[in-house]
Amino acid sequence: MTSTPLVSIITITYNAVQTLERTINSVRAQNYPSVEYILVDGASKDGTVGIIKDNIDVVSSYISEPDKGIYDAMNKGLNMANGEYVWFMNAGDELPEPDTLSRAISIAPENADVIYGETVMTDIDGNLIGERRLATPESLSWRSFQKGMVVCHQSFIARRSKADLYDTKYRFSADFDWCLRILKSSSSVCNTNIVLSRFLDGGITKQNILPGLKERFKIMTHHYGLFHTIIYHIPISIKFFSYWITKGRF
Numbered sequence: 313m314t315s316t317p318l319v320s321i322i323t324i325t326y327n328a329v330q331t332l333e334r335t336i337n338s339v340r341a342q343n344y345p346s347v348e349y350i351l352v353d354g355a356s357k358d359g360t361v362g363i364i365k366d367n368i369d370v371v372s373s374y375i376s377e378p379d380k381g382i383y384d385a386m387n388k389g390l391n392m393a394n395g396e397y398v399w400f401m402n403a404g405d406e407l408p409e410p411d412t413l414s415r416a417i418s419i420a421p422e423n424a425d426v427i428y429g430e431t432v433m434t435d436i437d438g439n440l441i442g443e444r445r446l447a448t449p450e451s452l453s454w455r456s457f458q459k460g461m462v463v464c465h466q467s468f469i470a471r472r473s474k475a476d477l478y479d480t481k482y483r484f485s486a487d488f489d490w491c492l493r494i495l496k497s498s499s500s501v502c503n504t505n506i507v508l509s510r511f512l513d514g515g516i517t518k519q520n521i522l523p524g525l526k527e528r529f530k531i532m533t534h535h536y537g538l539f540h541t542i543i544y545h546i547p548i549s550i551k552f553f554s555y556w557i558t559k560g561r562f
Contacts, residue, residue, distance in 0.1 A: 313420045316346045319413060320395030320472070324385045324402045325364075326354035331404030331512060332363050334438055338406035338510075340370040344413040348372045352389045354379045360403075383478040383486040390477060397427070399469045400487075404436070404512030416469065416504045425471045425498035428452055429508035431464035441513055450503060454495035458536055460528075461488050466509035470494050482531065484524035489531045496535075 321339055325332055339349050351364050353376035361376050373392055379385040390398060407413060420427045430448050433441040446462045456462050465487040474494045478486040495501065532541040 313417050313422050313424065315422065316344070316417065317396035318346045318348055318394060319344070319397045319399060319417070319469070320348040320350055320389075320393035321399050321401050322350045322352065322386070322389035322393060323405075324352050324354075324382060324389065324400070325356060325360050326385075326403075327356045327358040327360060328403035329356075329359040329363060331436065332360055333367070335401060335403055335405055336363070336367045336370060338408075339401070340367070341410040342407060342413050343410050344417065347413065348393065348395050350374065350389050350392050352379075352385045352392070353377075354385055381480065381483060383480045383482070386486075387477045387480070390472075390475060393472060395472055397469050398472050398475050401466055401509065402512075404434075405466050406434075406438075406510040408432070408507050408510050412506070412508060415506055416508060419504045419506070420502040421500060423500045424502040425474050426452070426494060426501040427469040427504060428463045428501070429467050429504040429506050431467045431509050431511050432507055433513045434510050435513060438510075440510075444511075448503075452495065452501050452503065454492050454535070457488070457492050457495070458532065458540065461491070463491070464509060464511050465491065466511050467507075469508070471498075474498055482527050485527040485531060488528055489535075492531070492535055 323335055349370055349372050351371055351374035353360055355376055355378045364371060364374050386400065416427055431444050433444060435441055444464060446460050449456050449462050452463060468491055474497050476493060478490050480486065482489055529541060
C-alpha cells in the first residue's frame with residue numbers, strides 16, 4: 313500500500329491502571345504518521361482516567377462512562393472511529409515494534425479489507441509466554457474460523473466500512489462473530505506474516521471459558537450449520553484439551 317490511510321487504534325479499559333500505560337506507550341512509539349488513538353473507559357475508579365489524561369498527547373479522543381459490557385464499549389469505539397481501518401488493542405496489549413503499523417500498511421495492497429498477522433502472548437507483567445495455541449493460516453477466509461479463532465482479535469485490522477457493530481447478545485465471543493462477519497464481506501485479505509500484537513493472556517473469554525465455548529458453538533452453527541460445526545469440533549476439542557494438559561494454558 314503506497315498511501316498512508318488513517319488507522320483508528322481503539323483501546324477498551326476498565327480499572328486498567330496496572331497495564332494501560334504500556335499499551336499507550338506502544339502506540340506512541342509508532343512511526344506511522346496517520347494514527348487516531350481512541351480510548352473507551354468504563355468509568356474506572358482506580359486511576360485509569362488519570363493515566364489517559366497524563367498521555368493526552370497521544371490520545372485523539374476518549375470517553376469514560378458506564379457501559380453494558382466489553383462489546384458495548386467496543387461499539388462505542390467503532391462509532392467514534394474516523395479511520396479507514398480499525399484496530400483493537402486493549403489495555404495490556406501492545407504493538408511489538410515502532411514500525412509494526414507502518415510495515416503492515418506497506419505490505420498490504422491498497423484494496424485490502426483485512427490485514428492480519430501473528431501474535432505472541434504475554435503475562436500481566438509483560439513477560440513473554442509464547443505463541444498462541446492455534447496457528448495463523450497462510451491464507452485466511454471466513455471458512456478458516458471453522459477451526460476456531462485462528463487469528464487473534466488484536467492481530468486483525470479491518471477496513472472500517474466492512475466492520476459492523478459487535479453483536480452484544482454474545483457476552484464472551486462477539487469478537488469471533490465480528491471477525492467472521494467481516495471476512496464474509498471481504499474481497500481482499502492480506503497476511504503480513506509479521507507479529508502484529510503482544511496479547512495479554514487471560515481476557516474475558518479465558519476468564520469465562522465454558523460459557524465462551526458455548527457461545528462460540530452457537531456462532532459457528534449459525535455461520536456453518538450444525539453438522540459441519542459438530543464435525544469440526546471433534547478434532548478441535550481433542551487438540552484443545554491436549555494443549556491444556558501439556559502446556560497448562562489454552
